[in-house]
Amino acid sequence: MRRGHFSLNELPAWSTLNGVNFLDVxxxxxxxxxxxLVAKKDLISQESDSEPLTLLTIPKELVLSAEGVEEYAKENKYFRQLLDTAGRQSARGDILLFLLYQLVLSSPDYQAGLGPSTPWTQYFSLLPSHVSTPTMWSELELSYLKGTSLDSAVAAKLTVLTKEFDDLRENMATLPYWNDILSIDESITIRDWILLDALYRSRSLGLxxxxxxxxxxxxxxxxSSQATAYFDENSEDEVVLYLRKGGLVPAGSEITIDYGQEKSPAEMLFSYGFIDPNSAARSITLPLEPLEDDPLAIPKLHAFGTPPKLKLEEDESGVPHWTAPFVYLMCLNEEDGLRFRVLQETDGSRHLKIFWQNIDVTDVSNTMKDLIQDHELRQIFELRAVTVIMGIIQQQLEQLISAQNGDSVAGRASTKVYQAISQLRSLETSILQKSIQALDEQRDQLLRDDTVVEYLTMMGSDQNDPGAEAATDEEDFS
Known part of the structure; x- marks a missing residue:
């Protein structure tokens, strides 16, 4: 759908009309x-100041939150119909519907009939029509994510967005006005929905x-990772931007906030479309899949409850550490003492329960690393986990290096996208290589452990003893 026009020159009048106050910025x-945001004069905040220096205030009525959406639905029956029909699934989804509504109201193609405009209707036209997040990249640019942690994440996100839009079209078909827009004019497309999602992810803030x-x-x-300002909500529920205490911003210099020190390079690129080269956060998150030959794979996933992840993170010294709670569940079997049972309640409902050493650990299955600490074979379990993690990282690194050697991004992608992809590949390659080295050392240390040596020696002798194998086969048969 065609966008409305709203320039920066019109923003001061809009701000005055709607109670937004810019103070020396x-x-x-x-x-x-x-x-x-730029300072109009030298801005100074002393550590000894009792109150931080205020730079910007926005009234609560303009804040687009879950509460704000509900308030607007009370005032506009047409939007309430849209929200009741296609929303109320999540705060994010409801905010996207509000943005969709403003897209229509602000468009020069709008023929009226959906109620009066709001302050957001005009402001929406100031927002960019393109955001540099990967969900808005071309297919060619997306292909260069192969081997990175964002490859599957972006593909999954686009699949979700497509399903959301298909569901939206189906729900809107019951509303005559929206059905005309979607079915006849085709004014609203999947690209519009992807843009609204990108705007939300890149501009939403946790208040x-x-x-x-x-x-x-x-x-x-x-x-900026060296942000000069921060935001908060005051006693009147206004959103306020403050200069950090001890801060100094010369006239004409930009004022910045921190979008998240803890966010990984991939998270920054996914949500905001750029990677901060000055950020100290160096981590990578990969999906974990159950072992292919594990007969308990499905119940393990069900019991764990959330999509399992592997996180590799470097500390301040550059030493990598890994976190993967599900991997310990992956590496345990029935012979180790892991059991699954389906319990039926008196009301007929059935629940899958997980037991470790005959103790119900269903609610704490994500802490298996702690639960196995007192087991005599805990070093064996740790060795299994380390071996699995090493295999996953090695496979990811091979895919990343293969992708780097198999294409040439320069000249076929925008400069901004090319730089972002290059940064991501370089960072993730370094983290993966360091992690393999650290895990290799951890594995060698475990292989020298007396318990591990004794266990592996015993297992080797059993495999070389035909009598033991025959007895095992007979026992399995019985």
Whole structure:
């Protein structure tokens, strides 16, 4: 659908009309960074100041949160119909429906009939029509993510967005006005929905009272790992941007906030479309799949409850550490003392329960590493886990190196995308290589453990003893 027009020159009048206060700061276009907030004069905040210096205030009525969506639905019956029909599944989904509504209201193609516009209707037209997040990249650019941790993540996200839009079309078919837009004019497409999602992910903020929200004007403030400002909600529920205590921003310099020190390079690229080269966060998250020959794979996944992940993270010294709670569940079997039972309640409902050493651990199955610490074979279990993790990392590294050697991104992708992909590949290659080295040392140490040596020696002798094998076969048969 065609976008409306709203320029930066119109923002001061809009801000005055809607109670947004800029204090010694202005919004300006910043080379290579889009719009941003700039100091009109030297801004200084002393450590001894009783109150932080206020730079920007936004009234609660403009905050686009779950509560804000509900308030608007009370005022606009047409939006309430849309929300009742296609929403109320999540705060994110409801906010996307609100943005979709503003897209229509602000479009020059809008023929009226959906109620009056809101302050967000005009502000929406100031938001970019393209966001550099991977979900908005071309198919060619997406192909260069092969081997990185974002490859499967972006593909999964696009699949989810496509299903959401298909469900949206189906639900909207019951609303005459929206059915005309979707079915006859085809004004709203999957690309619009992908854009709305990208706008939400790249501009939403976690507020202490309102939760995940979009805040007009505050969403124009750019990121820096050495941020000079921070935001909060005051006693009047206004969203306020403050200068950090001890901060100094010269006139004409940009004011920044921190989008998240703990976010990995892949998370930054996925949500915001860039990687901060100055960030100290160096981590990678990979999906974990059950072992192919594990007969308990399905119940293990069900009992664990959440999609299992492997996280590799470097500490301040550059030493990598791995976290993967599910891998310990992967590496345990019935002969170790792991059991699954289906319990039926008096009301007829059935529940899958997981037991370790005859103790119900269903609610704490994500802490198997702690639960096995007192077992005599805990070093064996640790060796299994390390071996599995090494295999996963080695496979990921081979895919990444193969992808790097098999294509040439330069000249076939935008400069911004090319730089982001190169950064991501370099960072993840380094983390994977360091992790393999650390795990190799951990495995060698485990293989020298007396318990492990004795266990492996015993297992080797059993495999070489035909009588033992025959007895085992007979026992299995019986």
């Amino acid at each position: 202005i919004v300006a276009s910043i080379n290579g960074r889009g719009n941003g 202490p009272k309102s939760g995940e929200s979009m805040v007009p004007c505050l969403d124009l403030v750019n990121h």
